[in-house]
Amino acid sequence: MSLSSMAAATALAVSAVTPSPPSLLPDLGNDGYQVAAYDLTYDVNPSTTLSPGTARIAAVADRRLSEFRLDYAGGAVGKVRVDGRDAAFHLDKEKLVVDPVAAVRGAFSVTVDFTADRAAKVPSQVDDTAGWANGPDGGFAWFGQPDRAHLFFPCNDAVDDKAYFTYHVTVPKGWTVAANGSLVARNDTKSASTFTYASAHPFAPQLAQLAVGKFTMVTGTGPNGLPLRSAVPDPVAAKPMLDQLPSFLDWLQQRIGRRFPFETVGLLGADHAVQQTDALETQTLPVFRAGALAEPQEAPVVVHELTHQWFGDSVGVADWHDIWLSEGFAIYFDSLYSAEHGGPSLADEFRWSYETLDPTARAQGITPGNPTRPDLMFPLGRGTGSLVVYALRQKVGDQTFRRIIDAYLDRYRDGSATSADFIRVATSVGGQDLGPFLHDWLYGVTTPPMPGHPDWTPKPSTPGGALPAPAPRPGS
Template identity: 40%
Template sequence: MACTASRIRRRCTTVAAVSATVLALVAASVPAPEPLGVGDRLFPGLGNPGYDVRAYDISFRYDGTPDRPLPARTRIDARVTARHLDRFHLDFAGGTVRGVRVNGLPAQHRRAGEDLVVTPGIPVRRHMPLRIDIRHTSPTEGVEHGAWVRTKDGLVMAAQPDAAHRAFPANDHPSDKARFTFRLTAPRGVTAVAGGTLVGRNPAGGGRITWTYRLARPMATELAQVSFGRSAVLRREGPHGLPVRDVVPRGQREQLEPWLARTPAQMAWLEQRLGRYPFENYGVLAAEAPLGFALETQTLSLFGRRFLTSPTYPSWYKQSVMVHELAHQWFGNSVTPRRWSDLWLSEGHATWYEWHYGAERGGFPVARRLRAAYRHSDAWRERYGPPAAPRVPAQGERPKVFSPVVYDGSALVLYALRQRIGEADFARLQRAWTARHRDGNATTADFIALAGEVSGQDLTGFLRAWLYGKKTPPMPGHPDWRSAPGGKSG
């Protein structure tokens, strides 16, 4: 029988009506949602059970006005891990949701705290594909602790620790890493940049260009980087021909070049200690904004331009901070903490290499920094909790995840371990850790187990005392070192 246009229209109308009826019946039969999480002790509202994200495909459209919300679209490819999902949660706060589709069909959605709760027209079951398509906005200002940072000429993203879901819907917890594609549309004259590799640059009509970037390795949501600005992209080679791409304000190329030119040597220095760089490329994003921090966004570390060019900071210090963020590409980005309480694994190692690199270039001797950290360690533990068990905040307070005990106090733990097992086993442990857990998640228990395996010693009691103890244990080889709650002894 021939299919006429009128029959097609009637069929489409019937399908839409049935879908709407099903959605209404499902919504009526399911209790009102409450925010969920995956049980993180520091961020209990982050993450969502029932599915595993495999890939994100995220589009942002920037019109050259950084204080306007960005029209956006987030497509998520996931695998259902629960027996069945009548509804599921995504972390998303601040933006306006225009519409949601699940596996090609319209889906209902509503808010529950900082969760977007989606009710598909047809429930999904274990091992079924879960393809979510969300049209939304991404707010660029007026959002407390938002992911977007305004620069002099546009926007950059700084999503750590818990702000990615204020820019796009996600399973915003480091335990659910996924592959990312970014499609960035901007007016001609604006450079759109994201982590990973540029795989497409196409006209989008109306004098706009769409830039498409793809990350080759899985990434935690908090490590995403997107930038819009009047930027220059500089290219050079790193070790064994690795592409190095730097993104800088167009008028600052000459001032920044002496610092950017140091990256290949810094990469070679770290590779000697940790093995091959774990990603497809690397670079520095120098933002024209008073950031007050640097951030290890995956493959493209974020710095404030003034930090790199200002004469206020000594050369050795700026170089050591660059190495800190570069070391995170191994510790934190490639090997990602499974829980936020495991953050010491990232910050302690990055601080360790920061100190050693800085000392080799005229900075403070490592021994001096270690002894100072030991002197203050008890005070830090009292205020912030021990390195692997940061203090849980009171209700209504934000967790203080980036505290001195997670940086200097955790580097001190690594020194104590090296004192216990020796330099050779410690060096083997560093390489084994970054190789065994590459592209994955790891915990403090994993580190303790691997340290014992590499050294042939049972280090459980030793490391648990250093990582979870309220008081700082005696430092092997330094019986004269002292610590006190006030941090003044020693």
């Protein structure tokens, strides 16, 4: 069969076997436009939870819109302008509904004056503890994944709508701002400082990070001259992880086979109340509990969040059903790191996962490629999703595995991908039809045999059994 014929056959096979399930978070995101850039201005006073802000949004409408919506909750809106003209608006639950003077089509701009409330909480189907991570001194960090970014600013809170970000944040003298991207300006007066950060690569709102605290900025140089900049409350306590950051990045570049995908990277240590998610892969500035950066045993967690910079950030997921493409690879590489640094072997780690995972969900059609419920998507992505990655590595061998992920990361860099996209890449690079193999692992109602390990025995399926409660997420 010719390569073109194989590609066509693969496309047909993928479309035939890949389901199109309903959205896991149908209230997130908005149709009719894509955001190109956010420019966010905040005036932060740590003594109050209220922060006046302005969001300037550049977007492109794919059709004529006489009305459009942004996601926003937990704060007040004072004024909205569309293409420089005042627009009517109202808040409807977690939507900011905008009625411009003239319908928009093609490129348009929106400016929203708002006041964010860092005490605000709204219900989540996934993680009620996410959102504003407030410290005891009035500092804070953001945990926006998966459905909290619109607590921080008006946005199109869709997982596949990537945009460039710029931040202008004014804080009282003595306070420091950290955010995604690079610090491009700092202006100091006698009483305040204004920090300006800008991203060189786009990302989805759930990966946005803005933190204010009594931080020390720790800079350095990583592999290939990569600028490093971390923000931590106590650089002496965080020294165990900060010192290892270059070696973590070097190890990942060697194992993944590609250079770090962004312009800078660092670790953010946040003092905040305990949450389900104690770490998050916010782009170029993954956030951790400040205390965790002092604990050597937390190294695999740091590697996990750094892995996400390639898997989940540089190549995002196009739909929450595809979260295994982010979490599965992060678990695989943090397990590999642990195995190479005194932990259980990779085979022992994944054998335990393979033989102990409860198959009840699979028997009911709840699989890593089709979680069916928002509260199950992260447990499945991290658990069975990482087994998909390990199984693929076992089937094709290390060299072909690396070629597959290299092609995948190259093709979808700064974009988003689906499970079907990954299957197409794997089949094209692997020189064999990996579609049925990956389909069985992603959507099959029984646990497939593990390549290379005929002695591994999965638990038998129990149709009709009760689903286990989702496990807390130690990291994301």
